[in-house]
Amino acid sequence: xxxxxxxxxxxxxxxxxxxxxxxxxxxxxxxxxxxxxxxxxxxxxxxxxxxxxxxxxxxxxxxxxxxxxxxxxxxxxxxxxxxxxxxxxxxxxxxxxxxxxxxxxxxxxxxxxxxxxxxxxxxxxxxxxxxxxxxxxxxxxxxxxxxxxxxxxxxxxxxxxxxxxxxxxxxxxxxxxxxxxxxxxxxxxxxxxxxxxxxxxxxxxxxxxxxxxxxxxxxxxxxxxxxxxxxxxxxxxxxxxxxxxxxxxxxxxxxxxxxxxxxxxxxxxxxxxxxxxxxxxxxxxxxxxxxxxxxxxxxxxxxxxxxxxxxxxxxxxxxxxxxxxxxxxxxxxxxxxxxxxxxxxxxx
Amino acid sequence: xxxxxxxxxxxxxxxxxxxxxxxxxxxxxxxxxxxxxxxxxxxxxxxxxxxxxxx
Numbered sequence: 001x002x003x004x005x006x007x008x009x010x011x012x013x014x015x016x017x018x019x020x021x022x023x024x025x026x027x028x029x030x031x032x033x034x035x036x037x038x039x040x041x042x043x044x045x046x047x048x049x050x051x052x053x054x055x056x057x058x059x060x061x062x063x064x065x066x067x068x069x070x071x072x073x074x075x076x077x078x079x080x081x082x083x084x085x086x087x088x089x090x091x092x093x094x095x096x097x098x099x100x101x102x103x104x105x106x107x108x109x110x111x112x113x114x115x116x117x118x119x120x121x122x123x124x125x126x127x128x129x130x131x132x133x134x135x136x137x138x139x140x141x142x143x144x145x146x147x148x149x150x151x152x153x154x155x156x157x158x159x160x161x162x163x164x165x166x167x168x169x170x171x172x173x174x175x176x177x178x179x180x181x182x183x184x185x186x187x188x189x190x191x192x193x194x195x196x197x198x199x200x201x202x203x204x205x206x207x208x209x210x211x212x213x214x215x216x217x218x219x220x221x222x223x224x225x226x227x228x229x230x231x232x233x234x235x236x237x238x239x240x241x242x243x244x245x246x247x248x249x250x251x252x253x254x255x256x257x258x259x260x261x262x263x264x265x266x267x268x269x270x271x272x273x274x275x276x277x278x279x280x281x282x283x284x285x286x287x288x289x290x291x292x293x294x295x296x297x298x299x300x301x302x303x304x305x306x307x308x309x310x311x312x313x314x315x316x317x318x319x320x321x322x323x324x325x326x327x328x329x330x331x332x333x334x335x336x337x338x339x340x341x342x343x344x345x346x347x348x
Numbered sequence: 349x350x351x352x353x354x355x356x357x358x359x360x361x362x363x364x365x366x367x368x369x370x371x372x373x374x375x376x377x378x379x380x381x382x383x384x385x386x387x388x389x390x391x392x393x394x395x396x397x398x399x400x401x402x403x
Contacts, residue, residue, distance in 0.1 A: 118384055118387060118388045121387075121388070121391050122387055122391055126387055126391065129383060129387075130383065130384055130387055132380075133377075133380030133381070133383050133384055134380075134384075136376065136377055136380050137377045137380055137381065140373050140374075140376060140377045143373060144371070144373050
């Protein structure tokens with residue numbers, strides 16, 4: 001039993017996982033997730049797919065908001081740009097899906113340069129407002145560019161076939177989302193452990209001090225924007241494929257709030273937090289519905305008719321409760337539990 | 349006080365002029381576009397005061 005984290009070399013500080021059991025359990029978890037689509041029914045499988053897509057998006061926002069400390073309310077803008085880029089490339093111009101996914105990353109990344117450049121001078125609330133403005137502008141631009149995006153009618157998207165493997169069935173599509181989510185998780189963990197990630201965290205903690213230490217603020221802030229938008233765009237493409245139809249209405253502003261709620265609930269600046277937060281936030285409305293439907297059928301009906309409103313209420317409630325009682329998020333709670341478990345019956 | 353009053357008036361006028369002259373879609377985003385333009389030129393607002401940060 002380990003009693004603490006004792007790092008003696010620099011290599012240990014940047015190790016991906018610091019103990020063999022963690023590796024073992026991670027492999028077990030991945031194998032379980034690979035097998036899950038065959039064991040779950042269609043209803044549970046849809047939740048697994050949504051969770052995997054949302055994890056990808058949340059990890060994207062985590063690079064910008066969690067690591068670099070730049071609050072973005074406009075991530076639904078990158079999500080919708082990615083989805084449209086994929087839909088236009090694959091459904092309209094009949095490109096291979098891999099090119100579509102690449103475009104779904106690159107187009108939002110370019111868009112993020114446009115919104116990122118003015119954001120370099122802004123902080124906190126002003127940055128949040130600018131990114132919010134960006135997401136509304138993107139929506140209008142998409143609606144106006146009818147020749148490319150079909151305007152309000154949207155574009156239908158087929159399930160892709162990549163390298164001869166068809167992702168037509170739900171189970172196969174879940175596997176595709178799983179692969180993308182794991183790759184994104186590894187990418188964000190690697191970014192965090194590298195020189196770039198340390199620069200991001202330095203900017204978050206105190207950007208003046210970071211600048212004094214020789215970190216190029218403009219370059220690293222823009223890099224954070226581009227990376228974040230790239231990942232979010234790919235999540236958007238997956239979400240578009242999942243909905244099998246890309247339209248502006250499919251990406252409501254609530255998704256931006258949901259993404260921020262995920263990060264706050266999970267714990268800002270932690271990849272594990274983004275994953276835990278996603279699981280909680282995605283399952284929360286459904287869990288609440290189940291609890292109340294046991295109590296009475298009328299409340300169940302309210303949940304079906306006012307799903308969106310109740311969702312935003314729940315997100316608000318969860319954010320308030322977490323900020324009040326567990327500001328470090330689920331990851332903080334997990335660390336507390338782990339420490340209590342190791343040190344019991346002593347307090348520390 | 350003066351800033352918020354004038355700002356409200358300006359946003360209202362710009363939104364409706366943009367809606368009338370450029371296109372109805374522009375009406376909704378004109379306000380947001382203005383926010384971005386103002387924040388780029390004067391990040392402390394049109395009537396705000398520049399605060400100097402000492403390190």
